[in-house]
Amino acid sequence: MISSNFQPSTASTTAKRYWIPALLLFFALCYYGSYYRCSLYPSGEGGVEGVTALRLLEGKIPFVEARLNYNLFWFYPIVALFKIFGPSYTVLRIFFFFLASLTGLLSFYVVSLTTKRLGAATLAGLLTLILPGQLFRNYMAFLVMLNMALFLKAFLFPYPTHRKQLLWIGAAGLSLGLTFLIRIDLGVFLSLIFFGLAIFFPWIGSKPITPVTRRLLLSTAALSLGVLGFFALHTPVYCYALHRGFAPRFAAQYQQWPQMITTQAMRGLKKIYSASPSLSPTVKHTFTQCTPSSPTSPSSSSAKTTLLRASLSSSNIREKITALNLYLPIITWLLLILMATGFFFKKTSRANSRHRAFVLLTSLGCSLTLFPQYFFWRPDMVHLSEFMVPMSVTILMAIVFALEAWPVSKNFLKILLSLLLLIGIATLSLYFINGCQSQSTGGIAISEGRTKEFFGENRVHVKLKPHEWEETSAIYQSVLQHSQQGEYVVCFPYNPEINFMTNRPSYRCDLYCDDVTAPRNFDEVAIREIETFHPAVIVITNWPINGTEHSRFSNWAAPTYAYIKSHYMLDYSKGIIQVFIRP
Numbered sequence: 001m002i003s004s005n006f007q008p009s010t011a012s013t014t015a016k017r018y019w020i021p022a023l024l025l026f027f028a029l030c031y032y033g034s035y036y037r038c039s040l041y042p043s044g045e046g047g048v049e050g051v052t053a054l055r056l057l058e059g060k061i062p063f064v065e066a067r068l069n070y071n072l073f074w075f076y077p078i079v080a081l082f083k084i085f086g087p088s089y090t091v092l093r094i095f096f097f098f099l100a101s102l103t104g105l106l107s108f109y110v111v112s113l114t115t116k117r118l119g120a121a122t123l124a125g126l127l128t129l130i131l132p133g134q135l136f137r138n139y140m141a142f143l144v145m146l147n148m149a150l151f152l153k154a155f156l157f158p159y160p161t162h163r164k165q166l167l168w169i170g171a172a173g174l175s176l177g178l179t180f181l182i183r184i185d186l187g188v189f190l191s192l193i194f195f196g197l198a199i200f201f202p203w204i205g206s207k208p209i210t211p212v213t214r215r216l217l218l219s220t221a222a223l224s225l226g227v228l229g230f231f232a233l234h235t236p237v238y239c240y241a242l243h244r245g246f247a248p249r250f251a252a253q254y255q256q257w258p259q260m261i262t263t264q265a266m267r268g269l270k271k272i273y274s275a276s277p278s279l280s281p282t283v284k285h286t287f288t289q290c291t292p293s294s295p296t297s298p299s300s301s302s303a304k305t306t307l308l309r310a311s312l313s314s315s316n317i318r319e320k321i322t323a324l325n326l327y328l329p330i331i332t333w334l335l336l337i338l339m340a341t342g343f344f345f346k347k348t349s350r351a352n353s354r355h356r357a358f359v360l361l362t363s364l365g366c367s368l369t370l371f372p373q374y375f376f377w378r379p380d381m382v383h384l385s386e387f388m389v390p391m392s393v394t395i396l397m398a399i400v401f402a403l404e405a406w407p408v409s410k411n412f413l414k415i416l417l418s419l420l421l422l423i424g425i426a427t428l429s430l431y432f433i434n435g436c437q438s439q440s441t442g443g444i445a446i447s448e449g450r451t452k453e454f455f456g457e458n459r460v461h462v463k464l465k466p467h468e469w470e471e472t473s474a475i476y477q478s479v480l481q482h483s484q485q486g487e488y489v490v491c492f493p494y495n496p497e498i499n500f501m502t503n504r505p506s507y508r509c510d511l512y513c514d515d516v517t518a519p520r521n522f523d524e525v526a527i528r529e530i531e532t533f534h535p536a537v538i539v540i541t542n543w544p545i546n547g548t549e550h551s552r553f554s555n556w557a558a559p560t561y562a563y564i565k566s567h568y569m570l571d572y573s574k575g576i577i578q579v580f581i582r583p
Contacts, residue, residue, distance in 0.1 A: 020118060021105050024125045028101040031129060035447035036093055038463045039439070040454070040472060040497055042541070046136040047496030048511055050092055050458065053078040054500070057087075062241075063249035067509040071253065072237060073181040074139060088459040089500065093135060099142045100132035100442065106145040107393045113152060114359050115400040124396045127428075131435045132442040133386035140186070140370060141389035143179045147190050148366040148390060150175045155197040155222075156358055162218065169198070169222045173229025181233060184257040189369035191226075193362065198222035204358055264376075309379045321434045326379050328427040329371075329391055335420045336364050336398055342413045343405070356401050363394040381434070385441035388431055395424045456501035471577055472501075475539060478571045479504060482581040483536035490535045492526075492560070493553050498539055507533040514545045515556035523559040530563070537571075538564055538580040 041047070052066060056079045060066040068075060078092060085091045108125035112118060133141050154168035176194050180187030201222065202215035241247040310322040343357035367390040374383035402417040402424075409417060435441040439448075452469040454462050456476055464472060479489055479502040489504035496511045507529060513522065530538075540561070545551045554561045568580035 017112065017118070020122050020125075021108060024104055024108060024122070024129065025101060027126070028097075028104060028129050031444065032097040032100070035444050036097055037090065037461060038447040038450045040460075040462050040464065040468070040501070041134075041136065042495040042497045043545075044134070044136055044497065046089070046092060047498070047500050049075060049078050049136060050087070050089065050500035051496050051506065051511065053082050054087060054458075054505075057082055061244055061246050063246045067511075069510075069512075070183055071181050072250070073178065074183065086459070087503075089456075090459055090461055096135050096138045097132075099138040100129065103132060103138065103142045103145050103389060104129035106142075106149050107389070110145065110149050110152065110363070110393055111397055111400075113149070113157070114356075114363070114397050117400050120396055120400045124393050127392050127396075127432065128389045130443055131385055131388070131432065133389055134382045134440055134442045137382070137386055138442070139182055140373070140386040143182060143186055144190070144366050144369055144390045145393070147172070147175050147179060147194075148363055148393075151193060151197060151362055151366065152359060155201040156355065156362060166221055166225060170225045170229060173226040174233060175229070176226060177230040177233035180230065180254075181237060184253055185261060186369055188258055188261060190366065193365045193369075194226050195223060197362065198226055204354070318434065318437075321430055322381065325381070325384055325431050325434055326375070328423065328430065329387070330375075332395060332420075332423050332427045333364055333368065333391075335416070335423055336360055336394065338416055339398060339402065339420050340364075342409075342416055343401075346405075346409070346413065353405070356405075360394070360398055360401065363390075363397060367391045367394045381438045381440040384431075385435060385438075388435070392428060392431075395428055399424055457503035458500055460501040471574060474572045474574070475577065475579055476502060478579045478581065479537050479539075482571065488533050488535040489537045489539065490530075491539045491541070492557070493541070493545055495539060495541055504537070507535070515548075515551045516546060518556065523557060526557065526560045527563050530567075534582065536582050538568055540564070540578045540580070542576045542578065 048069065052068065052075050055066040056062065056075060062068055062072060062075075078095065081091050081095055082088065104125045107128040108121045110121075111124040112121035115121065128141070128145075132138060150168070150172040154165065154172040159165040159168075172194060176187060176191055179190055199219050199222075202218045238247060238250065241250040310319045310326060312320055312323045314320055314323070340357040340360040343353040343360070346353040367387070370383075370387040370390065374380070374387050377383070398420060402420050406414055406417045406421075436443055437445055439446045447463070449465045450463040450468070452464050452466055454460070454464050454469055454472055454476075456472075475498060479498070483489055483502075483504055485503070487504065488507050489499055489502060490506055490508060491498050491511075493514050494512045496506070499506050499511075519525075540553055542552050542554050545553075550556055564580055567583075569583050570578060571581045572579040
């Protein structure tokens with residue numbers, strides 16, 4: 001185990017460790033309570049989660065009759081809440097704000113554990129609460145922070161007995177199993193960190209406290225606990241899948257996601273080495289029909305990046321800052337790796353420096369599990385914000401370490417630490433300047449100008465801007481006036497919250513489509529589905545979903561758009577919104 005030179009906490013410090021989290025929770029309650037009902041996210045994940053939960057509540061079989069974009073536990077907590085409280089958009093929002101609050105507490109805990117600086121820990125908690133990442137995606141930052149906290153606690157801090165440490169390692173294994181049940185891709189990335197720590201933790205201590213054979217036994221026990229934690233959570237879930245008849249689909253994910261990750265990594269490397277003229281790396285999505293014969297493989301889709309990147313050459317200052325927000329973290333984490341390397345080989349205070357090197361690398365590794373999400377797939381503030389939650393914690397931790405190490409470091413390391421301080425502070429400052437003004441980062445900026453109350457089905461009770469209220473009310477009234485309960489309403493390319501707020505089903509299994517993810521036969525399939533299911537209302541939001549004119553639905557799906565216009569009547573139109581009704 002790694003020894004540390006930290007001094008034991010005083011009674012006053014111990015008291016603060018309990019009071020500060022309580023104050024952070026109070027802050028979260030007041031802060032989130034001030035805007036928890038602000039805005040609808042028509043193209044956000046809340047609609048997908050709500051519609052999917054309703055489908056599962058109706059008894060539809062996961063992966064067979066109800067498409068799940070992620071794994072079961074992303075949706076089943078919502079199903080449980082809907083079963084207790086009834087379908088409720090307000091309950092759905094409160095649940096994700098609750099996850100954001102837990103993430104803030106975990107951020108406080110991690111920085112407090114690693115630096116013993118309550119001021120820095122409090123700042124970490126506040127920053128991650130202020131910008132928690134866009135609502136309805138808070139699982140992402142929560143899972144990374146949960147695993148980061150348990151990995152650090154289990155592997156990188158000393159215990160009086162090996163038994164107690166193995167209990168913490170078992171808890172980390174359970175956390176990893178939970179992660180797989182929510183997001184398999186995150187589970188894959190985090191499992192690499194877990195197994196690396198499990199193999200090497202008996203060797204990375206400051207002194208050889210046990211024979212080699214004992215170290216091997218400890219590594220074997222740690223690896224076994226990780227595997228045991230995975231199966232302890234997955235066994236009852238798999239039994240449930242067998243009972244419901246979707247076990248093959250459930251199990252297939254665990255092969256398909258790693259294959260997809262490997263395939264995309266190899267394509268990225270080939271592009272680098274071949275100097276391809278393509279502007280950006282890509283990822284895959286699928287378009288599947290709601291039939292038992294349609295696979296939901298994440299590896300069977302087209303591969304292109306799904307959004308244009310912000311440019312430093314833009315004349316818009318906010319876009320320039322956004323471009324810096326996208327690229328500065330790369331420089332920062334490269335400096336963090338160099339800083340950890342410098343700490344590892346530092347001759348003075350060797351034990352404490354090595355400890356901090358491993359802490360930094362573990363925290364950074366956990367943070368980088370969210371890096372591909374924003375950098376290679378959707379380089380926007382939505383996905384950047386969820387990456388910046390754990391990354392902010394890592395940067396703050398590194399800043400504390402750098403400030404403490406700078407006075408006793410030699411010239412080369414001082415230069416490195418100075419660069420880290422400069423770039424790290426700039427990264428955090430520019431991100432929070434931009435993020436606090438963005439409505440895509442989960443902060444209070446979403447409440448700006450939203451004062452008009454809107455009521456819909458499924459306890460949708462939100463505050464909107466006047467023009468949003470007008471458009472939402474018009475869509476709502478049109479759908480309710482021209483469709484009966486149970487009749488299909490279809491939204492192109494992606495507005496599932498319209499289905500949820502009107503309590504009208506969609507026959508489309510995968511609710512998302514755009515010019516990148518749609519297959520070549522999209523128009524043929526879409527027109528055939530309209531002819532088969534005869535939706536009462538079709539809502540088109542003709543926005544440039546990927547930042548290009550081609551990504552407007554009327555352009556990339558022109559045959560489908562023309563068919564709808566010729567076979568349905570236009571009931572409402574304003575800006576990019578068009579509501580067509582069955583004649």
